Amino acid sequence: MKILCVYYSWKGHTAKVAGQLADLLHVTPVRIEPAHESAMFVKAMKALLGMSSPIKPVKEDLSDIDVLVIASPVWAGKVPPYVNEYISRMSTCEGKRCYVLVEMGGSEPGKAVSHLKGCLRKKGMMFAGSTWAREKDVDADMVYDRLISFAETINGKKVVLL
Numbered sequence: 001m002k003i004l005c006v007y008y009s010w011k012g013h014t015a016k017v018a019g020q021l022a023d024l025l026h027v028t029p030v031r032i033e034p035a036h037e038s039a040m041f042v043k044a045m046k047a048l049l050g051m052s053s054p055i056k057p058v059k060e061d062l063s064d065i066d067v068l069v070i071a072s073p074v075w076a077g078k079v080p081p082y083v084n085e086y087i088s089r090m091s092t093c094e095g096k097r098c099y100v101l102v103e104m105g106g107s108e109p110g111k112a113v114s115h116l117k118g119c120l121r122k123k124g125m126m127f128a129g130s131t132w133a134r135e136k137d138v139d140a141d142m143v144y145d146r147l148i149s150f151a152e153t154i155n156g157k158k159v160v161l162l
C-alpha cells in the first residue's frame, strides 16, 4: 500500500506532527509551499472564505498512491488557502482513501475537519478518518500516542516501535 503524506505548516507545529506521523508510516512527508507570502489579514480572510492561494509545484498526480494523508493547521476555523489549492490541483484521486490531521491553537477541530472532508469528497475521495493536535501539546511532545493510533488506523496494523 503506497501512502502519500502531504502537509502545510507556517510556524513548524504541523510540520513536526506530520513528520512524526510520516515516520510511523515509513514515508517521507511532502511539504506544500506557498508560491509567495501574503499579509496576515489576506491569509486569514482567504482561509475564512475557503479560498485558494498559489503554491509551488508539488506532487499532485495521485495515480501511483493508494492512500492520502493531509496534515494542516487550522486557520479561521478552516484551513490555509494553500491547502485548498493543493486539494483543487490533485488529480487521479477518485475512489482513493484519505485521512486528515488538523493542528490548531485553541479551537475545536470539527469545523476544519468538515471543511476538508467536503473538499476531499468533492474530488471523489473516500474520507476514512481524522485526528487532531493542539499546538501546546505539540510543543510539549504530548501527541505521539495519538499519532501511533492514527498510523495504526491508516495502515490497518500495529505500529512496532524499535
Ligand SMILES: Cc1cc2nc3c(=O)[nH]c(=O)nc-3n(C[C@H](O)[C@H](O)[C@H](O)COP(=O)(O)O)c2cc1C
Residues within 6 Å of the ligand: 008, 009, 010, 011, 012, 013, 014, 015, 040, 043, 044, 073, 074, 075, 076, 077, 078, 103, 104, 105, 106, 107, 108, 135
Ligand atoms: C491566519 C491564522 C488563523 C488562525 N486561526 C485559528 C483558528 O481559527 N483556530 C485555532 O485554534 N487556531 C488558529 N490559528 C493558530 C494555528 O492553528 C496554530 O498556531 C498552529 O499551531 C499553526 O501551525 P503551524 O505551526 O504548523 O503553522 C491561526 C493561525 C493563523 C496564522
